[in-house]
Amino acid sequence: MDEIESWKTADIFANPLWIGKYPGDLTDLRRKTLEFLNASDQLNAGLERDGGASSSTATEMPHTWLEAQDFFEWAKLPSHEIWEHWGYTDSNLRGIERSWANYHPKGAWTDIHTHSRVDQVMVLYLDVPKDSGNLEIENPLFYHWENTRRSAGFNGWRPIEVQTGDVVIFPGWIRHRTGKNNNDEPRITINTNISVNPAPPPPIQDSPNI
Numbered sequence: 312m313d314e315i316e317s318w319k320t321a322d323i324f325a326n327p328l329w330i331g332k333y334p335g336d337l338t339d340l341r342r343k344t345l346e347f348l349n350a351s352d353q354l355n356a357g358l359e360r361d362g363g364a365s366s367s368t369a370t371e372m373p374h375t376w377l378e379a380q381d382f383f384e385w386a387k388l389p390s391h392e393i394w395e396h397w398g399y400t401d402s403n404l405r406g407i408e409r410s411w412a413n414y415h416p417k418g419a420w421t422d423i424h425t426h427s428r429v430d431q432v433m434v435l436y437l438d439v440p441k442d443s444g445n446l447e448i449e450n451p452l453f454y455h456w457e458n459t460r461r462s463a464g465f466n467g468w469r470p471i472e473v474q475t476g477d478v479v480i481f482p483g484w485i486r487h488r489t490g491k492n493n494n495d496e497p498r499i500t501i502n503t504n505i506s507v508n509p510a511p512p513p514p515i516q517d518s519p520n521i
């Protein structure tokens with residue numbers, strides 16, 4: 312069709328996937344995160360595969376660190392704007408439910424998951440060496456497109472190519488995973504769950520003296 316240039320996508324529904332770039336300096340936050348990961352005895356392998364580690368169940372959370380304040384202050388505006396774009400209400404009541412760091416040495420990756428009822432997920436790509444794994448997203452319309460005649464590769468999983476300093480925001484129901492880290496250097500992210508009237512973090516397990 313010669314006139315295809317006059318066509319564009321209608322773009323009338325909310326876009327679930329947003330990617331931005333943090334313009335600040337991440338040096339101090341990267342150092343702090345590595346120190347924390349090295350020292351923490353609360354890391355888990357839950358969704359992490361082949362050597363990955365996460366502080367998703369740790370009591371200490373990155374958004375409380377002094378080194379993270381500039382980033383989280385910067386993130387308030389895009390978080391709000393995207394919240395409004397989705398038609399969400401009560402933006403003034405949103406807050407951080409939990410934040411954590413993920414660590415992928417060579418070979419590691421994160422398995423398929425959602426963040427369930429979390430209103431908004433924000434991932435800061437703190438350190439993404441070359442070929443250390445993209446963010447991979449499953450088409451939210453998978454079951455609709457799946458019932459059509461298509462060429463291979465047009466449905467299912469697609470990568471969002473991420474670089475150090477990128478920030479990706481998406482709703483908690485999006486199914487996602489990461490690619491495998493093929494670099495000798497580790498891949499590090501800081502992940503944040505944002506919700507309205509966030510529930511307090513779960514109580515500390517195995518508390519002594521009870």
Ligand SMILES: [Fe+2]
Pocket residue numbers: 424425426487
């Ligand atoms: Fe996730």
